[in-house]
Amino acid sequence: MGDARRDLPGVAVLLRGRRRVGKSRLVQVFCERAGVPSVFFQASQGADPAAERVAFAAAVGESELPGRDLFAAGTVLPTWTALFRQLAAALPADSPSIVVVDELPWLIEADPTLEGTLQTAWDTLLAHRPVLLVLIGSDLAMMERLDDYRRPFHQRGTVMVLPALNxxxxxxxxxxxxxxxxxxxxxxxxxxxxxxxxxxxxxxxxxxxxxxxxxxxxxxxxxxxxxxxxxxxxxxxxxxxxxxxxxxxxxxxxxxxxxxxxxxxxxxxxxxxxxxxxxxxxxxxxxxxxxxxxxxxxxxxxxxxxxxxxxxxxxxxxxxxxxxxxxxxxxxxxxxxxxxxxRAVEPVIREALLRIAPELGWPEVEAVGGWWNRQNNPEIDLVGADRQGVATRIVFTGSIKWQTSKLFDQHDHAALVRDTAAVPGADPATELLAVHRSGVVAGLPVRTVSPDELIAAWRA
Missing domain, CATH: 1.10.10.10 (Winged helix-like DNA-binding domain superfamily/Winged helix DNA-binding domain)
Structure with a gap:
């Protein structure tokens, strides 16, 4: 469990992911299967910091850590510094253990000084033990900021993201x-x-x-x-x-x-x-x-x-x-x-097209979005460009036909040709694309992408 970059036995992990994505359950199962002493603390939203320290102490007292007796029932620790010092003493010195703090952003929101206190405790106490410290958070923005170079815990933990199923x-x-x-x-x-x-x-x-x-x-x-x-x-x-x-x-x-x-x-x-x-x-x-x-x-x-x-x-x-x-x-x-x-499928299709753009023959595409004017007339479902924001080249424009039984037909093609002319940067070299659910009428001069090709974007 050592970290070669720090030459210390402790390892910290910052795990973030959307709410309800299964972060807590994943880490809980990991703790159960690891076969080493562990403590799992779940923070409460809006709780008083003193009450959270009492709850943390209770969690350690009920854990399998060898020094859990230091956290006897009713233990009151006046500061986070005191709690972390006591926690370090409770950890085994010569064998691995796991400490999990779930929903860390709630603790920091209630007590902003905790972030700096945690950094100090990690550097001076916890990292000197062979402990895996897992810090979990659903507030994606706050968890990202924890590793920002301006924040106390910067580069002290390995960042991990648990995504939803694609x-x-x-x-x-x-x-x-x-x-x-x-x-x-x-x-x-x-x-x-x-x-x-x-x-x-x-x-x-x-x-x-x-x-x-x-x-x-x-x-x-x-x-x-x-x-x-x-x-x-x-x-x-x-x-x-x-x-x-x-x-x-x-x-x-x-x-x-x-x-x-x-x-x-x-x-x-x-x-x-x-x-x-x-x-x-x-x-x-x-x-x-x-x-x-x-x-x-x-x-x-x-x-x-x-x-x-x-x-x-x-x-x-x-x-x-x-x-x-x-x-x-x-x-x-x-x-x-x-x-x-x-409408809802548009962001999913745009992400898929960005992933498979090289396979479609467009390796220069770095952004896939849409285009519309203030009147939403015309409106283009798909625009592939060489850069995000203000592009220098429009590689393709496209239309999404995500209906169960209707094919992309001549009328859809004619509308795409007409509307593409309004897109700033589109020119005769701009290719036309039809993303369909049910098929495309044969003979239309347009590139096509099927549902199977879209799904393949996440299988690579």
Whole structure:
């Protein structure tokens, strides 16, 4: 367990990942299988630092660490420094052990001095023991900042990221063909807890019918639990996120969606809320991709596919489920599914195309986005360019036809040709691309990408 860079026996790991992605369970299983003494401490949101130290001491006292008797029941440690000093004494000096702190950002949020205290304790005490210190966090932005060069814990831990299941992994787990696997990814977001409820080979509609009928299903409860943990004291940000969750929105569109509020949100408050959501990686911000700057035409969307599905359909439908009328919620989903899916699949397809661009013959493509003007007419689903932001070359433009039975046809091709002419930087060398779910009419002069090719982007 040594670290050659530090020449000390202790190793620290900073593990981050989306809420409900399975970080805690993964580390818990690792501790159980490691066969060495361990302690697992779960922080509580909004708790008093003194109460957290008492809880930490109790966790060590109930652990298998050889020095756990130093943390007898009722042990009160006045500072984090005292706790870490006592913890170091409780660790074995000549054999491995594991210490896990889950949701470290909550501890730091309650006591900002903890970050520096932890760094000092690690350098002077803990790293001198053969201990694996695992620091877990769901606040992606804060966990990234912990390793920033300006922060006390910089380069003291190995950074690890636990991602959600990608579309290929979802398809393999659920035994679904490519197109259905991508649809399932849009619903589950690749969260293992939700995917575990999906029977192999089951259709989206059958899965929804079963899950929506169960008020305790992971599909229904994961969204509210994630939001409650993410925004306990940010009511304005929470309200803005709900507005964005109804679909891709402009700044003015978000404000209009919130107009029914008793007190209209001030422009500055809306801007601040959007910045907070972006900083937390809850929303993503897209700008038209071309050779011309277009920052004023930015759009906001919910970054996580599952949370986008939850906010679009499930949040408002929870009262129906609680009244035993999940059938009405399912009807709402059916009615809007095709239109919602057509928009929601765009970021997934753009990511896939960026991954497989070299295989498609476009190794110079470094960004895949879309393009639109202020009137959204025309609007191009796909633009591949040589750089993000303001490009110098538009390599391809494309259209997404993600319908169950309709082919990409002559009308779609003609519309793509017409609309491409409006994209700044497009020229006769710009290639045309059709990404389809069900096929393309034969003979059209357009490059094509199928669902199988998209899924292959995550299998490389």
């Amino acid at each position: 579309p290929a992994e979802v398809g393999a787990m659920l035994d679904l063909p490519a197109a259905e696997a991508i649809d399932a990814h849009l619903v589950t977001g690749g969260l293992p807890l939700i995917c575990q409820e999906w029977r192999p080979g089951q259709s989206v509609e059958d899965f929804l019918a079963g899950s929506l009928a169960d008020p305790t299903s992971a599909l229904l409860v994961s969204g509210e639990r994630s939001l409650a943990a993410e925004f306990p004291g940010h009511l304005q940000a929470r309200a803005v996120l709900t507005a964005v969750g109804t679909g891709e929105r402009t700044w003015s569109g978000v404000r209009a969606a919130m107009s029914p509020r008793a007190e209209p949100m001030a422009a500055s408050s809306l801007t601040n809320a959007l910045r907070l959501l972006e900083a937390k990686r809850v929303i993503a911000v897209d700008a038209p991709l071309s050779t011309r700057p277009a920052e004023k035409d930015r759009r906001y969307r919910v970054a996580d596919p599952y949370l986008r599905f939850y906010l679009a359909f499930l949040e408002a439908g929870l009262p129906l489920v609680e009244r035993g009328r999940a059938d009405l919620l399912l009807r709402r989903v059916r009615r809007s599914w095709t239109a919602w899916r057509g």
